[in-house]
Amino acid sequence: MNLSNVLSWGSLSAGGFLLDGCALAPSIPLFGAAFPDWLFCVVGGVAATVVVHLMLNRRGSCQALAPHAISYPALTAVFAMAAWLIFFSR
Template sequence: MRAWTILASCTTLTACSDSPSIGVLGAYFPDWLFCIVGGVLLVACVHVLLSRSGRGGWLAPPALVYPALTVLFSIALWAVGFNL
């Protein structure tokens, strides 16, 4: 029984590591926070570009499309910025 307890605790602790954070003026922020902010800014740029060109109707239900684009851009920024 003791061996199974040790094995279970070792397998659960294998993924533990330091949290990925970025130091900004002495305070540490998680990297995903910057990726979400970047994703929101990119979606705002896409919205402005599409509305100025008259193609804003392409993004049919905005309540679904804009959050999905935010997630897509945030994950892309995280993959490019912190995983490559």
């Protein structure tokens, strides 16, 4: 294999890697508009965090997640990312 073949194959593969990001954004059509899928995941993450908060309050152990300003956003992010992995990963 000579140098020109290596360079041409290299440029083709590099072009393929660069064009990989040119796909359409994942979205869900709802009521005539296209919403990004991460929006639904964030809403689900907030809803799941509210459910966890209500369950902890009912049991009286709400202090288990002591710094609420850190733990609730982190819990929302975990639930949102888990929802994305479960429902929208391809």
